[in-house]
Amino acid sequence: MESTDRYGRTVAKVLKGATNINQALVQSGAAFVYWQYIEGCDRETYSRLENEARLKSLGIWHVPGGIQRPWDYRRGRKSGSGSNNPSSGAKRPSQNGVRCRCKQIGSWAKAQELLKQGHTYLDGNGDGEACEGLQKQ
Incomplete structure (x- = not known):
């Protein structure tokens, strides 16, 4: 294929x-x-x-904590939160290769914290805010 x-x-x-x-x-x-x-x-x-x-x-x-997926890296660069230097000290975007999901995080504040740690995939629309649906709960 x-x-x-x-x-x-x-x-x-x-x-x-x-x-x-x-x-x-x-x-x-x-x-x-x-x-x-x-x-x-x-x-x-x-x-x-x-x-x-x-x-x-x-x-x-x-790699302990996993490594950033290429698609997450590209998404982060588009939203301005990515880094061209993979050894910049940014935290890994997953725990043991498992991605977090908004419904599992539980709070909007925790989602923002995870976004700052490199979980850029939680910002689906690239506006710098993760799991926006959690804020409304």
Whole structure:
């Protein structure tokens, strides 16, 4: 399966003989699954491989607290909260590779604190405020 992402880049399954390189990268912890572009692929296999790599602390999953996902980094740069320097001391955006969800956070104040720590994905519209629905509760 082959498609194009929003930047015009080719997104495709890469094979070397019978080996699926995409799956091998995920399995070894060398890549995240980018769920937005996984249509037409075996989602169950990718999910299992990523989960196994995370549980074994392989590659990207070996970093305590996880590492920032590329899509979160780009989103942060658009909203002006990102950094060009990955070693700038910013806190990791996830705990053990698990992303926080607004409904699990419980309070608007806690959501703002997490946003400041690098959880830029909580600011869905890029206005600098995380989990806006929590404020209205």
